[in-house]
Amino acid sequence: MSDLYREHILDHYRNPRNYGTLEPHDRSFEDSNPLCGDRVRIDLRLDNGTIADIAFSGRGCAISQASASILTEMVKGQSLDFVKALTADDLLDELGIPISPARRKCALLSLKVLKAAAYGLNEWPE
Amino acid sequence: MSTLHAHTRQFDARALREEFPILQRLVRGGKPLIYLDSAATSQKPAAVIQALEDFYRTTNANIHRGVYELSEAATLAYDQARAKVARLINAPDPRECIFVRNTTEAINLVAQSWGRANLGPGDIVVLSLLEHHSNIVPWQLIARERGAELRYIDIDESGRLLLEQLDEYLASGRVKLVSVTHVSNALGTITPVAEIVERAHAAGAVVLVDGAQSVPHLPVDVQALGVDFYAFSGHKMLGPMGIGVLYGRRELLEAMPPFLGGGDMIRTVTLEESTWADLPAKFEAGTPSVADAVALGVAVDYLQRLSMPAIRQHEMELVRYALARLDEIPGVTLYGPVGEDRSGVVSFTLGDVHPHDIAGILDSEGIAIRAGHHCAQPLMRRLGVVATARASVYLYNTEEDIDRLVDALLIVRQLFNIED
Numbered sequence: 148m149s150d151l152y153r154e155h156i157l158d159h160y161r162n163p164r165n166y167g168t169l170e171p172h173d174r175s176f177e178d179s180n181p182l183c184g185d186r187v188r189i190d191l192r193l194d195n196g197t198i199a200d201i202a203f204s205g206r207g208c209a210i211s212q213a214s215a216s217i218l219t220e221m222v223k224g225q226s227l228d229f230v231k232a233l234t235a236d237d238l239l240d241e242l243g244i245p246i247s248p249a250r251r252k253c254a255l256l257s258l259k260v261l262k263a264a265a266y267g268l269n270e271w272p273e
Numbered sequence: 274m275s276t277l278h279a280h281t282r283q284f285d286a287r288a289l290r291e292e293f294p295i296l297q298r299l300v301r302g303g304k305p306l307i308y309l310d311s312a313a314t315s316q317k318p319a320a321v322i323q324a325l326e327d328f329y330r331t332t333n334a335n336i337h338r339g340v341y342e343l344s345e346a347a348t349l350a351y352d353q354a355r356a357k358v359a360r361l362i363n364a365p366d367p368r369e370c371i372f373v374r375n376t377t378e379a380i381n382l383v384a385q386s387w388g389r390a391n392l393g394p395g396d397i398v399v400l401s402l403l404e405h406h407s408n409i410v411p412w413q414l415i416a417r418e419r420g421a422e423l424r425y426i427d428i429d430e431s432g433r434l435l436l437e438q439l440d441e442y443l444a445s446g447r448v449k450l451v452s453v454t455h456v457s458n459a460l461g462t463i464t465p466v467a468e469i470v471e472r473a474h475a476a477g478a479v480v481l482v483d484g485a486q487s488v489p490h491l492p493v494d495v496q497a498l499g500v501d502f503y504a505f506s507g508h509k510m511l512g513p514m515g516i517g518v519l520y521g522r523r524e525l526l527e528a529m530p531p532f533l534g535g536g537d538m539i540r541t542v543t544l545e546e547s548t549w550a551d552l553p554a555k556f557e558a559g560t561p562s563v564a565d566a567v568a569l570g571v572a573v574d575y576l577q578r579l580s581m582p583a584i585r586q587h588e589m590e591l592v593r594y595a596l597a598r599l600d601e602i603p604g605v606t607l608y609g610p611v612g613e614d615r616s617g618v619v620s621f622t623l624g625d626v627h628p629h630d631i632a633g634i635l636d637s638e639g640i641a642i643r644a645g646h647h648c649a650q651p652l653m654r655r656l657g658v659v660a661t662a663r664a665s666v667y668l669y670n671t672e673e674d675i676d677r678l679v680d681a682l683l684i685v686r687q688l689f690n691i692e693d
């Protein structure tokens with residue numbers, strides 16, 4: 148059976164946490180993965196440099212959407228400095244599945260969007 | 274070399290598999306490889322791989338330039354490969370077959386050379402919604418430069434071309450070129466090329482056909498079809514990557530300006546200007562992929578030995594089987610026409626599972642299929658999908674491959690809780 152599609156990934160895909168949009172929000176960013184059309188938007192509400200509330204919306208493969216759901220849980224209540232320090236490996240470790248090079252961008256799209264929303268850095272995370 | 278298959282009436286795909294080294298390997302931790310992505314590129318028989326090695330071991334030299342034995346042998350092998358390709362598609366003269374890198378380059382050659390010389394403001398190029406990006410973007414580039422316009426033949430719900438629309442476009446009297454695919458890489462639709470040519474010619478338009486998905490799978494006769502240009506890629510027909518063919522009618526090719534300038538394509542060069550070599554050299558500037566062309570010739574031999582009608586028959590039976598088996602799976606939606614005008618391509622979706630997830634789960638079962646827009650974004654938009662999953666078969670696929678595909682799709686259903 149598939150290592151990639153472990154139960155917790157499918158659970159986040161079927162029942163995404165922090166799903167939706169925030170109105171009003173302090174920051175919002177949306178991006179897509181041109182290769183496969185995965186799309187993720189993240190809205191943030193900030194309070195004194197911490198993420199008071201976060202929501203994501205989008206569509207795409209299970210890896211991209213589960214990763215966004217898991218990421219929102221990782222950073223809710225954390226500081227922007229925490230977000231700044233988050234690496235690709237931090238998120239991949241949290242996903243806990245073997246991500247092949249071909250699927251890396253699916254898994255990291257949410258982190259890219261979060262970093263762009265939080266402090267304007269729109270690049271694929273290292 | 275095995276000549277068994279030419280004499281056995283039964284097409285024995287299982288025996289043929291043995292001749293493809295890559296199909297013997299295991300993937301993803303010990304699973305046998307089930308290769309269902311031949312529309313992207315075909316696997317290569319040992320004879321083709323051997324031909325590449327043999328060329329470099331025994332014959333390698335630059336062509337045309339040497340008077341020594343090796344250069345003569347390399348030149349001869351290159352010319353023989355061209356003759357084999359010409360025979361495969363029944364081109365009247367091998368000099369009408371230009372070696373290029375792939376279908377994409379062949380179409381760009383026509384767009385840049387014929388297009389720049391023949392298209393002007395208000396002229397129309399007719400394409401279709403079935404086209405691969407490689408038969409769209411080159412025309413967008415030259416149309417913008419020359420002030421020409423593009424029109425697209427729409428499709429019906431099953432993915433067949435609406436030829437009435439071609440007639441409407443032709444009736445404008447401004448259509449200079451019709452460029453359509455012979456077989457859709459995304460849906461498997463086989464288009465009525467002979468009919469399109471007849472209508473286009475009656476309106477004075479030239480016809481280019483993208484044969485990337487037809488030459489590997491169907492008998493193709495460029496004279497019977499009446500096409501003016503025909504483009505295809507060696508790598509999809511058992512040959513190496515990096516070699517492809519543009520067939521063009523001689524009078525058209527002779528009237529066209531060169532595409533690339535350089536060595537081998539000239540007759541004389543002065544400081545001010547040059548005159549062009551005869552066909553096909555005029556369109557083959559620089560050192561060509563001689564070894565790849567020679568190996569493509571061996572691939573053509575291989576196909577001819579099996580016979581194109583037999584390959585076509587085998588694929589039709591496989592696709593009929595695949596469509597029936599996939600249709601049994603609740604939640605599967607199949608795209609493309611059902612009938613004789615369908616090649617070995619099966620595009621589908623499964624419930625609301627993203628095609629990349631389907632392909633990802635199949636991959637962990639050792640099954641290689643493609644998921645995405647198949648370089649046909651306008652078509653995906655027309656079908657109202659972001660992407661599809663696509664399984665495509667070739668002469669080495671068997672019903673067992675389809676059974677494995679179906680088993681794996683049942684796993685996908687289970688993982689994603691697809692409702693019946």
Ligand SMILES: Cc1ncc(COP(=O)(O)O)c(C=O)c1O
Nearest residue numbers: 375376377405407458483485506
């Ligand atoms: C219908 C069609 N046209 C053109 C191409 C482009 O072929 P190549 O990448 O070999 O130039 C392909 C290959 O995917 C194709 O399927």
